[in-house]
Amino acid sequence: MKNLRLICAAMLLLGSVLAGAARAEGEVVLTVDGRIAGGAPVDFTLGDLRALGVERVETTTPWHDGTMVFEGVLLSKLMTHVGAKGDNLTAIALNDFYTEIPLSDAVDYGVILAYRANGADLTVRDKGPLFVIYPFDRFSGLRNELYFSRSIWQLRRLTVK
Amino acid sequence: MMAGLLRIGETLVGKIRLVGIMVLGGLVLVIMVQAEAVLTTGEAVNRSMRYDIAMSGLNGRLDAVNSMERTARYAASGSAEDARGARLFHDILLSRIDTWSAGAFWSFVATSPERIALLERARAKVNGLTPLYERLEDPAVLSEIRRTLRGAVQDVTLIGSQAMMANLAEAEEIRRTLREHQQIQNSLVTVLIVFGAVLLAMMSYQARRLRLARELAERNARKFEQVAQRDPLTQLANRLAFDAALDMALLDTRETERQLAVYAIDLDGFKAVNDMLGHAAGDSLLVSVARRLEEIVAGWGAEGLVSRLGGDEFTVLTRVSGGVRQAEARAREMVDGLHAAHGLGDGNIVVNVTIGFALVDADAIDGDAVVQNADLALSHAKAAGKGRAQVYDASMREDATRRQVIEAGFTDALARGEIVTHYQPQVEMATGRIVGFEALARWRHAELGWIPPGEFVRIAEASGRIVEIGEHILRSACRDASLLPQDVPVSVNLSVAQLARSDLPGRVADILAESGLAAERLKLEVTESMVMSDSTRALSTMRRLKALGVWIALDDFGTGYSALSYLRDFAWDELKIDRSFVETLESDAQSLLIIRSIVELARRLSISVTVEGVETPSQCALLRRAGCRIAQGFYYGHAVPASELPAQLLRSFSRVPLLEKPGVLGKGA
Secondary structure: OHHHHHHHHHHHHHHHHHHHHHHHHHOEEEEEEEOOOOOOOEEEEHHHHHHOOOEEEEEOOOOOOOOEEEEEEEHHHHHHHHOOOOOEEEEEEOOOOEEEEEHHHHHHHOOEEEEEEOOEEOOOOOOOOOEEEOOOOOOHHHOOHHHHHHOOOOEEEEEEO | OHHHHHHHHHHHHHHHHHHHHHHHHHHHHHHHHHHHHHHHHHHHHHHHHOOOHHHHHHHHHHHHHHHHHHHHHHHHHOOHHHHHHHHHHHHHHHHHHHHHOOHHHHHHHOOOHHHHHHHHHHHHHHHHHHHHHHOOOOHHHHHHHHHHHHHHHHHHHHHHHHHHHHHHHHHHHHHHHHHHHHHHHHHHHHHHHHHHHHHHHHHHHHHHHHHHHHHHHHHHHHHHHHHHHEOOOOOOEOHHHHHHHHHHHHHOOOOOOOEEEEEEEEEOOHHHHHHHHOHHHHHHHHHHHHHHHHHHHHOOOOOOEEEEEEOOEEEEEEEEOOHHHHHHHHHHHHHHHHHOOEEOOOOEEOOOEEEEEEEOOOOOOOHHHHHHHHHHHHHHHHHHOOOOEEEOOHHHHHHHHHHHHHHHHHHHHHHHOOEEEEEEEEEEOOOOEEEEEEEEEEEEEOOOEEEOHHHHHHHHHHHOOHHHHHHHHHHHHHHHHHOOOOOOOEEEEOOHHHHOOOOHHHHHHHHHHHHOOOHHHEEEEEEHHHHHHOHHHHHHHHHHHHHHOOEEEEEEEOEOOOOHHHHHHOOOOEEEEOHHHHHOOOOOHHHHHHHHHHHHHHHHOOOEEEEOOOOOHHHHHHHHHHOOOEEEOOOOOOOEEHHHHHHHHHHHHHHOOOOOOHHHHHHOO
8 A cells, every 4th residue: 555655656756757848848938918919918838939930149148157059039029929019028037036128129139038058948047948148249238237137037927018 | 128128028938838838738638638537437337337246146145035935935835836936946046056156246256265165055055955845845854944045045145245245345446436537537627727728818918919019010110101201310201202292292183273393402512511510510501401491381381391302402392373483482482591590509601502493284294204304493503503593494304305415425426536626826915926725625416516615514524524535635635736837835624533533644644745745835724623622632633744844724713712822832834814804804994903913913923824705806905904915715716626727827927027936925924
């Protein structure tokens, strides 16, 4: 009985692990709401974001040693996809960190929502699953605190205003 | 004083220049400092914009506290939702520690070994929690997690606080730098304002100096203009001012009633005043004349300009409404007015003036012509005698033209032999015999015909050609005389210019040698005035001539000063009594008396006497009675060419028996 329970527990654990892996693809990583087409919040899984096309940004950051290669979705493409009608985005992280990003940045600098860095998916520990990345190396004007503060990590929600 | 001011001015200019250079140098310095300040300010601003570790520090503390709070929440509820939250925030806290271990934050941590140790301890604690979070449901594990987290929170909080403090210090540093730069810039602005003020002051000073310099230049220009227009001695207008005034007056077309009159005024004998009383007296006289002329002209009304053209030449420019008559009256007024004695400090002096004047009419509308006319009139007035006024008339211009033609013709005349020598006989009245000839120059001009000797001789004297002409006459006279059949003497007039030349005796000796004429047969005639002008030299030359054996005659005796001292100072061979005495012989008893006295005087001094200008038999008779023996004049014959002389001589000698040798007769008994 005890064994059964153990087995059950082990199966449960395995199941939960398997489910976790499956959920990893199916899990909602981002919600976009506010002034978007239809008005209702739209959830995105990593798969949904990959479907919008992959953009690479190679840059150094204040938070990493050496040059990083990020892959992610173009913020501008995502905004077009949701039919954003505002000028500003409010970005909120998993730890409720809050910042604001002007929509013009998305177009002007090619900002991406990165989900991979140096060929590996970003985990929470790696500031994933989504990390707002500006191409700091391409535009020297971005190398200051204002844009660093807009580069929010562990992004969870975007609200169009 | 002027030089002193200039020196001060130069020193000031030098100082100003120095200040200017200093200000410019200062400006360059200011620009350099400003450029440096701008650079460092930019750097400070950039620094302030760099990644803000304070923010990361604060968020790290929040992550740690949140992690604590989530475990507490799970401990309270035990729900799966809160368990997931607790695990998520554990991941977030791990992520934060990773963040602090790389990039900019790590640079801050690495500055202190204690901080590195602190971070390592926190990392070890939080990492150590990861397997425990798998067993969150176990209350013992949970409480261990919460205990460990409390320690980790302390470490993380400490690092985060230090980051905030470091950031504050850096912000303060940046602010201080910016404040300093602001102060520097404030100082620079002050310096710039001061420099600007200095430059402005310099500019205004410079402008003031320029204005002063311009004013000085203008004042000087006015003064020079005045100087240029004034005769410095008399303060009268000078030639320049006179010409300008004349031109203005001629252009003044409003004046139609009154004629413009120009007077040329000359002081008679001014040279003598200068010579005898000195230049100071001469100058005083000129000033006195100037003042008196101004008084006289002022008496005519407002219009009238007195000017001094130089030397003793004055002009008066005025307008007359009464034509020549009024102009003449004014000329008289000036002659009379200036004749009154002039007080010269030491004493009084009386001078005569001679005036020539001309009126502007339709024929003479340019200034030069009017002045020339007045000058011509003045020349005529002088020629006619001093102390008079003469109006210009058109014939004077003809005279002047004729004079020019004559003057220009001398060279050709001498070359072509147009100037010839004629001879007038000198006759012994008692016998009618020719005892000598006077050589006289005659000129038959190619265009003008015979020119009166007095006219061309005067012109030749004025132009200096008289020396050549005189020598030409002397040479031909000697030659002609040497060819005569009788040994009669020949008289030749000397001019003052010839007498003034020290080589005259040598020339005469040469000519005598050339012609072969005996020196005793040549008489040279001089006038009293010629001797007077430079008597020492003239007498010396005459003595040298006399030493050659030549006779010396005193011509025109009885006119001029007739200073008897000349008779004492020189051994004259002959006196020639002036024709003016003979002319008045029959009308004036004094003339006869004078001639008689001269003859008596000459007899006693053993000087021969010849009377000139004898034209009538009665004159001849009177002169003979007065004791004269030898005469010359139309009564005895005109001047004739040399070719006629032998015949004349033969006639005269055949008419009367030859009693005495002519040479002896010439000398007188």
